[in-house]
Amino acid sequence: NAGVTQTPKFQVLKTGQSMTLQCAQDMNHEYMSWYRQDPGMGLRLIHYSVGAGITDQGEVPNGYNVSRSTTEDFPLRLLSAAPSQTSVYFCASGLGYGYTFGSGTRLTVV
Amino acid sequence: GENVEQHPSTLSVQEGDSAVIKCTYSDSASNYFPWYKQELGKRPQLIIDIRSNVGEKKDQRIAVTLNKTAKHFSLHITETQPEDSAVYFCAASMGGNQFYFGTGTSLTVIP
Numbered sequence: 001n002a003g004v005t006q007t008p009k010f011q012v013l014k015t016g017q018s019m020t021l022q023c024a025q026d027m028n029h030e031y032m033s034w035y036r037q038d039p040g041m042g043l044r045l046i047h048y049s050v051g052a053g054i055t056d057q058g059e060v061p062n063g064y065n066v067s068r069s070t071t072e073d074f075p076l077r078l079l080s081a082a083p084s085q086t087s088v089y090f091c092a093s094g095l096g097y098g099y100t101f102g103s104g105t106r107l108t109v110v
Numbered sequence: 111g112e113n114v115e116q117h118p119s120t121l122s123v124q125e126g127d128s129a130v131i132k133c134t135y136s137d138s139a140s141n142y143f144p145w146y147k148q149e150l151g152k153r154p155q156l157i158i159d160i161r162s163n164v165g166e167k168k169d170q171r172i173a174v175t176l177n178k179t180a181k182h183f184s185l186h187i188t189e190t191q192p193e194d195s196a197v198y199f200c201a202a203s204m205g206g207n208q209f210y211f212g213t214g215t216s217l218t219v220i221p
Binding site for chain 2: 031032033035040041042043044045048049050058059090092094096097098099100101102103104
């Protein structure tokens, strides 16, 4: 039981490049979410999903896309990276209460 | 949407003393309030949570209290130890997976 697995752990992108942050969970959780963590701003919700085929926007969705084709996977796509997207990204999963977080992806956009 | 405020942003205590972190929320529909601990460079980990039908919950040296009328909840850590040093986040939720987090409290326990 690996829990919530995120890849990659670190990434440097050039402005305008695109990439996908991967998130997978093996706990059969319905709910999955993506957060970004910036100094002094806590964790802010980007997108979330309540099950396969269902996604919705959180507080800060602009510049990000998600899809949920399976219960296990919830990738986050950056369409055209901007320096403002430099952050630590966390994926989380749960059953409605008590979320489990992945280990994070530290993204730098130059 | 929900707005969660957390205070203080930094807190230093002597080992063995108690630490209290306070949060307020704006949406009376919120009914679940977890607390997460994040050590440097690590993921947030759930340490305790409380639901709106309960006023207080304890787990060894950690306790959380909830005042629904005033819309605030607090984390209490007693007999602090150096390993309690971390950033603590409160959150509020109406269930499901829309969690709104506070901005964090950096706790330092001085040996």
